[in-house]
Amino acid sequence: MTYHPKSEFMATIMERGFLADCTDYQALDEAFRAGVVPGYIGYDATASSLHVGHLLNVMLLRWFQKLGGKPITLMGGGTTKVGDPSFRADERPLLSNEQIDANIAGMQKVFDRYLAYGDGPNDAIMLNNAEWLDGLNYLDFLRDIGRHFSVNRMLSFESVKSRLDREQSLSFLEFNYMILQAYDFLELNRRYGCLLQMGGSDQWGNIVNGIDLTRRVLDTEIFGLTTPLLTTSDGRKMGKSQGGAIWLNGDMLSPYEFWQFWRNTTDADTGRFLKLYTELPVEECNRLGALEGSEINEAKIILANEVTTLLHGAEAAQAAEATAREVFEKGGVGDDLPTLTLSADEVADGISITQLFVRSGLAGSGKEAKRLIAENGARMDDEPVTDAGLMVDAETLARSVKLSAGKKRHALVKLG
Known part of the structure; x- marks a missing residue:
């Protein structure tokens, strides 16, 4: 629908591409203009x-906080014990209170x-x-709450229907999840x-x-707003890479690898991602996203720097860019590359090149590593690796080696 918002928050998120749907555009817009x-x-x-x-x-x-809203981050200490079945093929593993x-x-x-x-x-x-x-007393x-829910309606929700249509089990525990979230x-x-x-x-x-439950129980008007489910221009789910999830905690994924993920954005996604994941003005995002040829690479570096600065700080972004330039432009090793440190005992009898690619995170499995080698995508110290059975000895690792998967993903392996 075409709605012309009057509040700064609604105008901003619509312009930047955050808004998929809203239960009542006009009433929510007016609520923003009325106060926090x-x-x-x-x-x-x-x-x-x-x-x-x-x-x-x-x-x-x-953006919600910057433009006058009061954000509540609700952690699911209770609902995690049940597990959201939405669009999942199987039940989530149950976690202990300590893990949660x-x-x-x-x-x-x-x-x-x-x-x-604060x-x-x-x-x-x-x-x-x-x-x-x-x-809660069951x-x-x-x-007080369960009587407001129609099982017929709950069965019609796409997240439930898709599981039942595929004849995959949906436990009663999971079926309760939507009631708890409401x-x-x-x-x-x-x-x-x-x-x-x-x-x-x-x-x-x-x-x-x-919204429906709150109206029935408290007779109060509240609102819902959703964001689009993002896929990249090549159809992949946003946030998935060959190496697995792109974690936001620095101890689970280095700032350099995080920076590199954004640097590897496809040309077609660059402008859109600048609007969604940075705070650069929309006009600048559109200008950068429209660049072509080698110039679009500078736009991707700006994207990577802006996103990494927000999460890890400006110094981490600058270090990541410096390492990338060292590795890609000068053929060097760089100080900030992901590093696998092996003990002398682990490599006493040598270690296979496929294991090194898996252990360093450049391949998800031995099979993937072998395919990388077969397709001429694997390099060691910038030299092509052609033998999947190659054994690397301790003497070679003592001076540290650089592994590369394709042109953009690199790691160091050294002895500790």
């Missing part, structure tokens, strides 16, 4: 770090980089839904005056459930 709007996004604590797939909504929260708490602590490090937490009217707050979910919950919105409105839930477009059904 508390809004939340929920994050289940399934890993000890957020990854690039989360970054779109983290940036949305950042450790994961939340790891995720908080990322939020602290993007949001200002006690002010516009400051972000972090909450944990275990606060209200852990103490019979009271069924009677209850979160109700509790956040009751306790903190929260007016808005944001999330990816796969969460639309869950968000609408919460």
